[in-house]
Amino acid sequence: MTDDPPVHPPTAGPRRTSALRAVLAARASRWTDLAQLLPQAGRPLVAAAALLNVLLGLLPLAFIVLVGYVLYLVPQVAASPGADGGSGQAGWSDLLTALGLAVGVFVVQQVLAPFQAGVTEVIARRVDEHCIDRLMTAALHDAPLDALQQPEALDLLAEARAAFARQARPPGDAAAALLSLLARYVQLVGAVVLVGIVVSPLAGIVIGATALAIRFGVRGTLGKFADMWDSLAGSRRKVFYLRDLATGSRAAKEIRLLGLLPWVRARLRSDTMAAYEPAWAGSRKLQFWPMIGLSGVGLVGGAVVLVLVADAAASGRLNLFELGVALQAVLIPMRFGVYFPEADVQTQFGLHSYHALRTFERQIASARPVRSAAPVPVRRPEQGIRFEGVRFRYSDDTPWVLDGLDLELGAGQSTAIVGLNGAGKTTLVKLLARLYEPTEGRILVDGVDLRELDTQDWQRQLALIFQDYVRYELSAAENIGLGAPALLDDREAIEAAARKAGALDVLSGLPQGLDTTLSRRYPGGRDLSGGQWQRVALARALLAIRGGSSVLVLDEPTAQLDVRAEAEFFDRFLATTENITSVVISHRFSTVRHADRIAVIEHGRVIECGDHVELVALGGRYADLFELQAQRFRDTAAVGAVPGPHAAPQGEPDPAADAAEPVPAAQKENAS
């Protein structure tokens, strides 16, 4: 192929030829892609499997020859039953030997078949392990988050994941089935050679060409169906989501309480029909005429060869042995007009899943920012982190979330970020963590642009807990330990982090202590309350600090904590992380007010910045919001909704006692 435009428009002939060549090249490259996966299963195993399949391809041919020979011997033995074979006349011993060999070949074939199934399974599993690893790397390591939000990337990801969840054929099935095809093609070549030798080269060529033509047609139809299937990926993703919703536990509470089952059922049915009906209808349309055409080709090709066989037999050029072999051998190529159950669906749809994986990998690779110079080594911030004129929006067609934001996070200081819902607080943290890049402006760490640092090294510096932190269905110790994987086995460090976060008492009281799985879905597992989970998440962040992180970022760390835990939060938590640069996002002013500096974000910028006293004295936005919460608390306390000084539970600090530190009745100030 050349990029130069042709001087003269190509005529229809060459155009058709180059189109055909392109189709063939595309098909061939898909097969070679698949073949390149096979070594992932281990070369000795693949070699053994290939040998096994060649053998399984040859054995039916041997059976045909032996049965033909038996047919040839039977009339001779019947004509002279006394012959022993030594006189040149076939005897019982020849017949029994041939029969014995035929039976032996048949038995060996039957014995080898289960090995073929077993080997195929192992190869498929190993190849899939390799592909799952690649998918994990692409999705969880390489992919910039914004690339993961593109619908096309999500469709590809859903297709690849569906395969590994066994909702579709995975690449491993395709790679293993490639070896099964080897048996089929060895058989085809063998049969064509037999027909060519026994009947005539012309008969061999005709039957071989017929087999390949109908095979090409069958696979072409399957390929077109797969393309159509591919185009419906978006609707299928919706169906997968609804199925998960309808049958999983995620939404079980709401579905029950709101009586949503009839709606979910109807919606699932209508979306399933919308996703699959075009495929069913398309399948009928795609298959009908090609099948009629291919049957015609098969019939004509088969008939021509049978006529050639009959002619050869009638003219005495074929003896009984040759006739038996020819008639049986002709049937093998004719079977190429049907789908091969052990290979066709596997290769077509497994290839499709692999193609989704490869396209996803390519998209991710092209979306990754290109670094021009070697990354600057990452150290703990000594001077501070500065956002300079940062502008950011999630995509070109959405509004700016941050619009010229300037902010200084002093090294070793705590900074609280305040703002209404949707102000961009979490987005700011995502930029700090380099999950996204600023659209304009820059973020400097000790004067070095964040883009110049190695992303992973920088992310290791952050002990970051998002408000939607992950509740792993693992043990309590692992839930904390994942904050610093190197300390996963350090029980003393994990317990110390749990203690600091105020989680140790609760976790130690679980049936297997910190080894208890934090999910009821497992035997002996227990779930925690929202506040208890939040303490586990805080312990995870603390462990990350112990593991070497130097910037603590907590998004809504106290939203689910009770009054006492929230009151203790700064004393017990941030005070124990001295010299740590920390950022706390919170709607609770009782949490926020303790920070060294508070930044108020509105319209994508910092509109006020200072400590609590300065901002209250300023009488601006912060003071308004603070007063609003204080007033709401005072109103709520006045009607008795919040326990007063005398009603506080034993051991609980009285929220009202800190009159200058109002505790909001609501967790969040809602922008609406």
Ligand SMILES: Nc1ncnc2c1ncn2[C@@H]1O[C@H](COP(=O)(O)OP(=O)(O)OP(=O)(O)O)[C@@H](O)[C@H]1O
């Ligand atoms: N992944 C995303 N893709 C597109 N838009 C997003 C995405 N995440 C957030 N936004 C939008 O960006 C804006 C800021 O969201 P962000 O989560 O940063 O606000 P926030 O200040 O943390 O809000 P809250 O107080 O409710 O947690 C919102 O308008 C939100 O809809």
